[in-house]
Amino acid sequence: MQSHPADPLVRFTGVQKTYDGEHLVVRDLNLSIGRGEFVTLLGPSGSGKTTCLMMLAGFEVPTQGDIYLGTQRLNTLPPYQRNIGMVFQNYALFPHMTVEENLLYPLKTRKMPKDQAKAKVERILDMIQLTKYAKRRPQQLSGGQQQRVALARALVFEPQLVLMDEPLGALDKQLREHMQMEIRHLHEQLGLTVVFVTHDQDEALTMSNRVAVFNDGVIQQIDSPQNLYEYPANAFVAQFIGENNTLPAKVISRDQTIYRLEFGQNQVSGAYNADTLATQEAVLFSIRPERVRIGKMAQTLPNQFSTVVQELVYLGDHVRLRCEFAGNTNFNIKVPVSELTTPIQPQDHIMMGWHDQDARALKQLPQ
Amino acid sequence: MATQTMAPPPTTQTSLKTQLRRAERRRKLNAFLLVAPLALFLLVIFVFPIGSMLWRSVDNSELSQALPQTAQLLSAWDGQQPPSEAFYASLAQELKSALANGNIGSLGRRLTYEDPTLRTLVTQTIRKLPDTPETTWQQTFSTLNPRWAELSTWQALKKAAPTTTDRYLLASLDLERNAQGEITAVAPEKQVYIDVFLRTLAIAGAVTLICLIMGFPLAYLLATLPTGTSNLLMIFVLLPFWTSLLVRTAAWIVLLQSGGMVNTSLMGLGFISQPLELVFNRVGVLIAMVHILLPFMVLPLYSVMKGISPHYQRAAISLGAHPFKAFWQVYAPQTLAGVGAGTILVFIMALGYYITPALLGGPSDQMVSYYVAYYTNTTNNWGMAAALGSLLLIITLVLYMLYQRLVNQQTPNRR
Known part of the structure; x- marks a missing residue:
């Protein structure tokens, strides 16, 4: 895993943060972010991801540990000297200034000569294609345009690091997806180092080189989007990224990375885990809805079970079956419409199956 | 079906417009009725008193109300010629009716602003004024008080005769009109x-x-x-x-x-x-x-x-x-x-x-x-x-x- 890039720009070492002196919002955080990397901090609200970002920006101070930007220790450096660009949740464009004045602001605070600053602003306005809106005020622009100005303002002074705090939260779905691609392209073109905070897993998977999944103040897993989805480190990550069917299970035996798990009433299935699990250990059996095959497709698979369809939802490209299986009444199966050869009704008994490698044996979360 | 509902015949369209106007009219009426109590309240306790206050700052109707005929004569008078018998006759008549109507108080107060002694002159004159003149009214007045023969007395009355005046507004800015009617600053010791x-x-x-x-x-x-x-x-x-x-x-x-x-x-x-x-x-x-x-x-x-x-x-x-x-x-x-x-x-x-x-x-x-x-x-x-x-x-x-x-x-x- 690439949790320690060769040329780290940002390093958190043993960082802790508490607001009330009782509960740790962030505990023992160790994180390195490489130059030119796009790292997303993903997690539910209250998981500590925004606090991490704020500590990096300088609006919060770690109660323990150090943060480095390059070779510089950031802990005592005030935020206005950090030279970090930041895009805020509600853009925070100054309403009493025009778009142009907003973009000039960071250059003015850096005492850049006027003509040089003007040229820079013109260039970036051209890049975000808002040149003709230069004299407008932010509230006269649409949400997407404001978003682009906010982005431009965080980039115009060429900071070594750009932070984004759920910048796309206020946009509608279509525009959000468009902006995701736009930010991704900007990142590639300009070679930016970006730390992005979101609670939207699709956004995280779309844009990032690496995603750090936060829960309870701890990074549960930090990995590429693909590894995160395919090889979740624990039950939380498996649940949080994408959809998952889980069953409490027990380890019976092991064959290299494939474990045999028992769940329900003496039902046994193979499941993958690269780590060592003890025999008889209580684990979670987990499989993604799209990895479950039904009917004829299941017949050749090593793990086959019978189940009862409870509910059937047509979703255009796929059909979603909610089944009852091994005590879990919420066992979901996604069947591509093209594979659905015989019509299925609720209360039908169907056969389902999966490969050993598609199932996961996950460690239980510590309670 | 669909095309019919989308393009109604022209007759329906006009009636639609009328309907809209009617609906709008009702809404406008509603809006008006909703603000009517407040509008009325504001008119009675705000607009009207302020208007009357603004008017009072230029109002000068005391003399013209008490002595309407005399006021007209005074307005037409050039202020230089000695006033004719008609002035005295009119004044004698109207002073009596003013006394009967109770207008003498406000007239006296108004005349004080021109000359503090005028009020006493008027009240004394009324008390002694006979019903008919001995020879002429002019003679009678002059006998009662020689000041009635003086031009300055009548000039002071003339100043109070018009129905409106700027004397209060000027006085509020430490200004006054001199005998020639020009605006000048009041004496320094009176400026407040x-x-x-x-x-x-x-x-x-x-x-x-x-x-x-x-x-x-x-x-x-x-x-x-x-x-x-x-x-x-x-x-x-x-x-x-x-x-x-x-x-x-x-x-x-x-x-x-x-x-x-x-x-x-x-x-x-x-x-x-x-x-x-x-x-x-x-x-x-x-x-x-x-x-x-x-x-x-x-x-x-x-x-x-x-x-x-x-x-x-x-x-x-x-x-x-x-x-x-x-x-x-x-x-x-x-x-x-x-x-x-x-x-x-x-x-x-x-x-x-x-x-x-x-x-x-x-x-x-x-x-x-x-x-x-x-x-x-x-x-x-x-x-x-x-x-x-x-x-x-x-x-x-x-x-x-x-x-x-x-x-x-x-x-x-x-x-």
Whole structure:
């Protein structure tokens, strides 16, 4: 895993943060972010991801540990000297200034000569294609345009690091997806180092080189989007990224990375885990809805079970079956419409199956 | 089916328009009925009294009401020729009817403003005036009092004859008309009102400035504190409203007088050896007025500041601005609407203050309202009271218009 890039720009070492002196919002955080990397901090609200970002920006101070930007220790450096660009949740464009004045602001605070600053602003306005809106005020622009100005303002002074705090939260779905691609392209073109905070897993998977999944103040897993989805480190990550069917299970035996798990009433299935699990250990059996095959497709698979369809939802490209299986009444199966050869009704008994490698044996979360 | 509903025949269309108009008419009527009570209320207690006050500042109908015929003759008269018998005859007749109608009182009061002795002359003349003249009325009048033969007596009457006058407004600006009818400044020892107006503006301005200096940080604190704490503090801000103005003003006398709590405490602590003069002078007026008017500054500021997201300052800091700069360049300009509203509110309220300066100030701290009250209550000179009030109103309106222009310049193309 690439949790320690060769040329780290940002390093958190043993960082802790508490607001009330009782509960740790962030505990023992160790994180390195490489130059030119796009790292997303993903997690539910209250998981500590925004606090991490704020500590990096300088609006919060770690109660323990150090943060480095390059070779510089950031802990005592005030935020206005950090030279970090930041895009805020509600853009925070100054309403009493025009778009142009907003973009000039960071250059003015850096005492850049006027003509040089003007040229820079013109260039970036051209890049975000808002040149003709230069004299407008932010509230006269649409949400997407404001978003682009906010982005431009965080980039115009060429900071070594750009932070984004759920910048796309206020946009509608279509525009959000468009902006995701736009930010991704900007990142590639300009070679930016970006730390992005979101609670939207699709956004995280779309844009990032690496995603750090936060829960309870701890990074549960930090990995590429693909590894995160395919090889979740624990039950939380498996649940949080994408959809998952889980069953409490027990380890019976092991064959290299494939474990045999028992769940329900003496039902046994193979499941993958690269780590060592003890025999008889209580684990979670987990499989993604799209990895479950039904009917004829299941017949050749090593793990086959019978189940009862409870509910059937047509979703255009796929059909979603909610089944009852091994005590879990919420066992979901996604069947591509093209594979659905015989019509299925609720209360039908169907056969389902999966490969050993598609199932996961996950460690239980510590309670 | 679908195409039919989409394009109705023309006859339906016109009836649709009529329907729309009818529906709109009903809504307009509803709207009118909803505001009608308030409009009526405003008309009766606001527009009408202010209108009548403005009118009183130029009203000069006392003489023309008591002596209509004589007033006409006086208006036509050039003021140089000796008045003819017709003047005396008309005056004799109309003085009697004025006495019967009870108009003599207001006529006498009005004539005093031209010449204080005229009132006595008129009242004495009426008492002795016979029903018929001995020879001519002119002769009779002159026998009763030789002043009736003097040109200056009639010139004074002529001045009071027109139905409107600018004498009150001019007097409010320390001006008067001389014998030739030209506008001149009154004698220096009689000049008071310009001073009073300047003093009123100065006191109101000082109170506004102090309120702004004290209210801005307070409003900022209230707007940035957590809701629970800020609500508690807000109750303290509003606390002054719970007691009457008079009680608060009286309380300040008790606190600030030379043997009062403030002075004894300061002396007890050894900060001063002599009691400070804190009351019955400008200091007392300012302290009490700031105390009373501070909430009117804090509330608009607070409501504007509450709407400013703390993200703006953070954004400015992240863009490299020192927190102090971020405050002045990004936060403060956004509070301008609140500063403007609070300032204009406090200033306009302070302009009309009467009780507080009257109780806590010395003779040189009295504001325009004091003289308005003086002319209405003590001397019954409604013309002067109305003229002073009108000028105050005009000053207020001009300032308000300036403020509006300023605000519009600040936000030129806001949607």
